Amino acid sequence: MALGQDQGERAAGSRCVLGRRRPDQTGGERGVVQGIDEYADLDGDRDGQDVTGCPSYLQPALTVPLGEPEPCEVLSMPVLLGIRSGGGVFSGYGRAMRSVRREQAIAYRLRVNNLVERLPVGLHEEAAYVGLQDTAPRDALLGLHARMAGCSPADWEHPSLIQTYSPRAAVYVLPLRDFGVFTLGRMPLDSRRIDVLAENVCRTLGGQERRGAGIHGLREACASGRIAVRWDTTSLWAREVPRPDIDVADARLELCRRHVHCFGPTTPKVFTWWSGMSPADARAVWDAIADELVEVDFDGVPGWVLRDDADHLWSAEAPRGLRLLAAPDLRLFGRDRDGRFIAPGLRALTAAADSFHPNGLLIDGRIVGAWGRKGGHVDVVLSEKLGQEQYDDLCAEVATLPVRDPRLSVH
Incomplete structure (x- = not known):
């Protein structure tokens, strides 16, 4: 198959082993081999997922060392490996990704x-x-x-x-x-x-x-x-x-x-x-x-x-300011295994979190502590020391919580 040939022309029945991260033997910059592993379980079949006829967004898009385009055979399916270039990656079929x-x-x-x-x-x-x-x-x-x-x-x-x-x-x-x-x-x-x-x-x-x-x-x-x-x-x-x-x-x-x-x-x-x-x-x-x-x-x-x-x-x-986030909002920080996507998973965002402190203290776009409450008592466990201005902001935030008689303890 010629490089750049449309993916729709690949032979029927071609199969692709899902991408895995592998070390770069050349010393160059190598990214993740981007196959459809992230989505394979949508069909209940992981290794050896049949990609014939898949929509373009599920087609493999692989990355290689800088400036090194090459054809690659993945279980008889020729693809063009992407070139990492400046602002992003070129997919295997010429689509530039930022x-x-x-x-x-x-x-x-x-x-x-x-x-x-x-x-x-x-x-x-x-x-x-x-x-x-x-x-x-x-x-x-x-x-x-x-x-x-x-x-x-x-x-x-x-x-x-x-x-x-x-x-x-x-x-x-x-x-x-x-x-x-x-x-x-x-x-x-x-x-x-x-x-x-x-x-x-x-x-x-x-x-x-x-x-x-x-x-x-x-x-x-x-x-x-x-x-x-x-x-x-x-x-x-x-x-x-x-x-x-x-x-x-x-x-x-x-x-x-x-x-x-x-x-x-x-x-x-x-x-x-x-x-x-x-x-x-x-x-x-x-x-x-x-x-x-x-x-x-x-x-x-x-x-x-x-x-x-x-x-x-x-x-x-990067945002500025302080918020007391409820546990469901912590998914915005990526709680999957690699910390990218909102799910699935419940990866801990701070060592301060436990079953009594499931929520997050957000300051300037980062989780710097955990908190929980019982009635109006708000208990905050910090993973980073707060400055006086940040502490004052925390007190002001707690005072506005929609609970009866809010009061704060910090440790």
Whole structure:
């Protein structure tokens, strides 16, 4: 096969062993061999994944020592290895990719998630744009406080917000106007099972709000858009609501866009985890917005951002200021094994974190400690010493927490 020949012309049945990092024997700069290992488990097949007919974003894009293009045979599939050049990497098929550092990605994520500059009072729906996970007691309220000025203890049940199981069957606080995006948007392409479950759950509810305990299929049925929940940290209640008036296909695409906008650079595998969709369904949705995406070299591995967000990513600057982040927001710092993507994994970001201090103290774009609370008592464990100005900022932040009688201890 000639160098640069279109990948669509490769012989049917060609297979590719997934890329692995290997030492550079020439002393040159060598990056990660970028195959489709990051996404292979979408089809349940790791080594020896068949890439014939895969979309371009899953095709191999390999890196080699500086300035050294060469053909390579990977189990009979000829490819052109990429050349690392200045601002990024050229993929195996001539697509130039700009490089993104982890610090740059974190700065971008913090900004688009409104964790650098707080929203004005009352913009609850904007604060919950990508959903606020509420698994631990009132995590969503802490997430609102970190994003919006003037947050009050009752804001988690503001009329513009709604709770249900979504995504990944976790309790979320969501914008009411976008309820369909986070419910119908994760409906399986074959929705018959969910439709049956939803009908049974609604029949059980009988038009009343009832305790959710013991209602068969409740979590799955929430994807129908017909069921909302209310979790008050002691009991979970479920009720039937009108099905959102949104096209299901449009809802799926919007869910994927929001994921990429708020968590990019990201991958199909990460979207699968976050959305709770089956690997096949998530991949089909990702394919449908592929033309809206830009591939980047994210510290040596491929990632994707929305084309409209690319300039904001390139220009992202290190944020300034202090925030008390709830545990779900720590995923923005990369909690997978290599610290790049929001999932899967729960990699520790500071040695100060433990089960009593699961949340993060953010100062100037870095996690410098962990914190937890019991009632109004906020206990902070530092991994770095604070200056007097930073300590004063921490005291001021704690004083605004939407809890009764907030008080601080630091060690």
